[in-house]
Amino acid sequence: MDLATILDDCVHRMRGGESVEDCLADYPEQAAELAPMLRAASALQWLAGFRLPDARRQQTRTALRQVVAASQAMPKRPAWLAFWVRPAVRALAGVAVALVFLTFAITTVAASRPGDLAYPARVMAERSTLLLQRTPDGQAPAPLRLANHRHSELEAGLALPGRAYNPALDALLDEDKGLADLTPHLPAPAREQVARQVAAHAGQLEALAQGAHEPQIANALRRAAVATNALAESILEHNRKADPAPGSPTPAPQATPAAKAPAAERQVPEGKQKGGATGHRTQSAHRTAR
Amino acid sequence: MQAPITDTQIIALLPGCQCGDCAAIEGLYDLYADRLYRYLLARIGDPEVAADLTVELFVRVIKKVAGFRLNNSRPAASFSAWLYRIAANLAADYRRQQGRRREVSLDEQLSLLAKEPCPEHSAEQREVGRRLAQAIETLSEDQRLVIIGKFGEEMSNLQIAEWLGKTEGAVKALQHRALRALGKLLGAEEV
Numbered sequence: 001m002d003l004a005t006i007l008d009d010c011v012h013r014m015r016g017g018e019s020v021e022d023c024l025a026d027y028p029e030q031a032a033e034l035a036p037m038l039r040a041a042s043a044l045q046w047l048a049g050f051r052l053p054d055a056r057r058q059q060t061r062t063a064l065r066q067v068v069a070a071s072q073a074m075p076k077r078p079a080w081l082a083f084w085v086r087p088a089v090r091a092l093a094g095v096a097v098a099l100v101f102l103t104f105a106i107t108t109v110a111a112s113r114p115g116d117l118a119y120p121a122r123v124m125a126e127r128s129t130l131l132l133q134r135t136p137d138g139q140a141p142a143p144l145r146l147a148n149h150r151h152s153e154l155e156a157g158l159a160l161p162g163r164a165y166n167p168a169l170d171a172l173l174d175e176d177k178g179l180a181d182l183t184p185h186l187p188a189p190a191r192e193q194v195a196r197q198v199a200a201h202a203g204q205l206e207a208l209a210q211g212a213h214e215p216q217i218a219n220a221l222r223r224a225a226v227a228t229n230a231l232a233e234s235i236l237e238h239n240r241k242a243d244p245a246p247g248s249p250t251p252a253p254q255a256t257p258a259a260k261a262p263a264a265e266r267q268v269p270e271g272k273q274k275g276g277a278t279g280h281r282t283q284s285a286h287r288t289a290r
Numbered sequence: 291m292q293a294p295i296t297d298t299q300i301i302a303l304l305p306g307c308q309c310g311d312c313a314a315i316e317g318l319y320d321l322y323a324d325r326l327y328r329y330l331l332a333r334i335g336d337p338e339v340a341a342d343l344t345v346e347l348f349v350r351v352i353k354k355v356a357g358f359r360l361n362n363s364r365p366a367a368s369f370s371a372w373l374y375r376i377a378a379n380l381a382a383d384y385r386r387q388q389g390r391r392r393e394v395s396l397d398e399q400l401s402l403l404a405k406e407p408c409p410e411h412s413a414e415q416r417e418v419g420r421r422l423a424q425a426i427e428t429l430s431e432d433q434r435l436v437i438i439g440k441f442g443e444e445m446s447n448l449q450i451a452e453w454l455g456k457t458e459g460a461v462k463a464l465q466h467r468a469l470r471a472l473g474k475l476l477g478a479e480e481v
Binding site: 003004005007008011015035036037038039040041043044045046047048050051052053056057059060061063064065067068071072 | 310312315316319323324327328331332337341344345348349352353418419422425437438440441442443444447462463465466469470472473474476477
């Protein structure tokens with residue numbers, strides 16, 4: 001017989017009036033182990049003698065009648081409200097509201113244009129997707145596509161009178177700066193591609209400046225073109241240092257007219273246009289463009 | 291020993307309780323009052339406090355009973371489980387409050403004892419209750435319910451098994467583990 005069964009038998013006998021010692025005498029081999037358990041069982045028999053005192057019984061009845069009377073006096077909750085206050089229904093409703101809100105927020109951000117409140121969120125979301133696309137061979141194309149996309153947004157913004165162009169211009173400069181910072185880590189063909197594209201952006205900005213009707217916009221675009229061109233030059237410089245072979249099959253991209261602007265207009269000393277200084281220079285030019 | 295609560299009793303009383311019928315509520319109270327009082331006494335150890343908490347427990351039950359959904363396959367067991375869960379929460383709330391409350395001063399204890407008809411006997415009872423309740427608090431809820439069913443309600447293993455939805459073997463094993471733990475704790479205190 002296992003100990004649990006022996007213990008159960010002893011508990012049963014103790015209920016019938018036998019003592020702990022009587023039970024232990026019947027199981028001498030298990031006595032040492034049984035003794036503390038049977039003493040605990042004996043102490044627990046203290047519980048069985050308790051009944052709720054009559055005075056408390058009456059007190060509870062009175063309290064219960066008062067609670068019932070108070071609840072009946074209160075207006076009953078309508079059936080439709082009773083359904084909605086159920087915890088499961090409330091939780092489901094909460095999830096549904098959250099989903100609707102999330103869908104609305106995503107749609108708003110995705111459809112935002114430069115100048116909209118949600119536009120910075122869209123720019124951030126688009127940049128964050130680049131983190132997921134980081135592969136050694138695929139680094140350049142995705143940021144390039146994003147920079148081109150920013151340029152299209154800028155063009156579209158400028159085509160609409162009264163439409164804010166600054167957020168798109170800022171975002172484009174940031175994308176080009178990001179590309180310049182990325183260049184040292186890219187393979188040679190990708191570096192060439194980035195340099196050509198940034199130089200192309202500078203040319204396009206210059207062209208947009210020439211077509212702008214308002215002098216303020218034209219100046220801002222021109223300054224942005226200068227800053228972008230400086231970035232393109234720094235990438236080219238880096239390429240020349242990193243890959244000095246004379247017989248390179250890819251012709252070096254030509255600087256745009258904006259590159260020939262006076263050095264003073266670039267706001268940055270020439271000596272700082274190399275390597276890690278690109279970020280600082282771009283930010284400085286960026287501030288000027290704003 | 292009280293007669294076990296049957297499915298028929300619960301099926302007959304519950305709809306009335308949920309509609310606020312005083313007779314049904316009092317019927318339910320008569321069925322469970324002593325049982326839940328002993329449960330609270332086992333958890334708290336003080337008969338006076340357990341009686342106070344029993345009043346509070348039934349007030350809570352009556353306020354919440356309208357939202358209770360009966361398990362039609364085990365009406366009495368499911369309703370009892372719900373009641374004991376409320377009682378367990380109440381006991382836990384009380385213990386938490388006690389933990390935060392300052393210790394009662396010796397003078398206050400003596401003045402309380404002086405009001406008792408037989409202070410020495412009452413103090414001894416309280417001490418036994420306090421020690422047992424402290425030991426019972428260390429058990430799992432299943433072990434506690436088995437111990438309270440067996441020693442408070444004097445139920446058989448079969449009745450406890452039906453009440454808790456377990457096998458008789460499981461009840462026996464729970465009783466063994468619970469008594470082993472209590473034996474160790476109470477034995478250690480005596481030393």
